[in-house]
Amino acid sequence: MTPALSLALLVAANLMLLALPLLPALLELRRRGLQPLHIPADDEAGIRYFADSFRRHLEADLGPTALFGPGADAGGTGIQSVPLPAPAGAGATIAAQYRFASSAAAQPYGSPRALTSSEPVLVGDVVELASGSDYLGEIYARHALTASHGSLIRAILCDGAITLGTQCGILRWAHARRIVVGAGSRAMGRVSATESLHLGPNCAFERISAPTILIGAHARRDAGGKTASPGRVVAALTRLAESDRLRWDPMTHRWMGRGLLEIADHCAIEGNMVVHGDLVLGSGCAVHGSIKCHGSIMIGRGTTIDGNCFALKRIHLGADASVTGQVSSLTSIQIDSGCVLGRLSRPASTIASELTISGDCVFHGSLWARATGRTFPA
């Protein structure tokens, strides 16, 4: 081998070595038709996304007037009345009582577009599931759906009221005008109502939304609208109250706190507050402003906050407390009996990894438990 050839081979070998890591890149560059990174349409994250998609599928299959138009009945749908089949491979039986318009027959139908489970979609005017029923397909009930004790349902769209008995379960989503979930039930996935939603005690939930959400056995719709009573205020937090842990920041026009900040009972606070530590608000306080806390927040009995409440750690709302705006924690929120969050005219979101609600409470807006949401009796 001549020296020139040796040198050429050496150079070639080195170039090959250098090019080796680039080979996958060069192959990748040959790929055509690359789409930009998908940005999910924001509807996909919306609480009614599944319900709205399901409705569109139904309309596409059956025609909008057949199911949803005024005076629609079985005659216009073209669906043949057949007995309700048992779920394929599930080995379970469905004991359901059902009616469709004037016909006393179930109306299952199958469409690959409409189905997200292997079960047929159950379509009915008034659907009644007997105790212990499981139905793992989607259900559309035009007027009402009633499920007795121990029923398990995958997904429901109802233009009227959904009433679930005790120990029932919703696995993926539900949407109706009104929803009542009995004690000990599980309302998992996205559950929403256009008017009201009532969740009994000992229930589990993930994400629920309605103009009015009643929690507990005796929650009352008219419990909202609490405002601070000026007569109850015995001390006002003013700029004169500045201390080493609390000062008024004129640049941002808000109270700045640090360390463990304890506000006495029946204090009135005007303005926003940012606390770099933990905050304890006494009972009967009235806060006209929003709170941000880098630690945890304890809100005393009967305290009202006309604003939002954010904490990086735990939030505890004492009995009969009220917050008009957003309540959000990175970890957990515990809400005691008698609390009212949001207003009918000002819906708000309550968000945490763990949401625990004791007793009877009222919410206007949405509740989102990223990990677990639970209701308990008082």
Add this chain to the structure above:
Amino acid sequence: MNLLVDVLVATLVVILVLIVIYTLRHYLFAMTRVFTPTDDLYCDIDDADWPTVTVQIPAHNEEAVIDHCLDALLRSNYPRDRLILMPVNDRSTDRTKAIIDGYIERHPGRVTPFHREHGKPGKAAALKDALALVSTEILIVFDADYLPSRGLIKRLVAPFFDPEIGSVMGRVVPLNAGVNLLTRLLEIERSGGYQVDQQARMQLGLVPQYGGTTGGVRVDALRAIGGWHDNTLAEDTDVTYRLLLAGWRTAYQNRAECYEEVPETWRFRVRQIKRWAKGHNQALRRHFWPLLLSGHVHLREKIDGALLLGVYLMAPVLVLAWVVIVVLYFLGRIAFADAVLTTLFVFAYGSLGNFAAFFELAAGVHLDRRRGDARLLPLMILSFLVSVVAVSGAFLSSLRDIVGRRELNWDKTARFRRP
């Protein structure tokens, strides 16, 4: 001679320490994003009493893209009675004004334009003038080539319910990513920059940066700090630091995503980098010491904020390190092997520690599930070298501007979409 060598060695040591600091910082960011959950206080806010918002779209000769942006904004699900769409026509000489006026006719009451006929050129100057017309609580800004999704405004507004938040930044995603090598590399770079860098800074309580588009500011806070400054090329970085120094935080929202158009030619990419670098270094000069001396900014924010201010300084510093190594070598003061090792160590900044660096970029494409992009990572060395040259050039240009007391010129990014 000995003194010169000592100075050079000391310089090299300082540079290497800086490189190590940046390397550790970005390792921390990448590890944080890969291994920790991304819970957020604001992104799940659904139901709310939404505040009033003005959306401004600064547009200087944007006839190719402005209608796409306005169409997208008109589809927004934000309450109509609380949303003002305000295209800011900044001395356009093309059809931009006519296009905007067409929207006013077709959508009466929904578009409130600001036609700016005269005044200082540049986005910051246009925004400064337009701020006088804002009467809402929140101001959102989109560049004219952006395509906001239906729910984006709600996602950007949600953090403002937090009384500590002064500005919000969303995520930018290239729409024309598949056009050529440059756009694909820029997609990777954006992925690392937003999905990893910004989000990690948000999670760690550091200093996410308001980016001037796909973001918003609290109008009261902006006015309290003196509004937009029109003598800066990076009004976004400038506002981020002025808000921070005034006690406001910036929130980054990774799920508030918006498509943009990235440069499709290296020429325009270099011009873009140079503008960013000059503006950023201007912010470094203005805010470095006030930040470090601030009495109420948290220590971790001071450290991260200072490092963030210095990112565009690292390229000329890197070039300086190469020069020092070569000089030391020819002075015969360090062995060849040492020089090679040191060079490699310096190069490690490019592969491990930089904003656009491989490790962070790999984490970004992993999180975005773009496996194809991962194969392109070796080619990022090309982008890295171009950046080093462009940023170093911008640094020298800035020095000339300072010495010559020349005013900085706004250099508009070219559009590649056709009208």
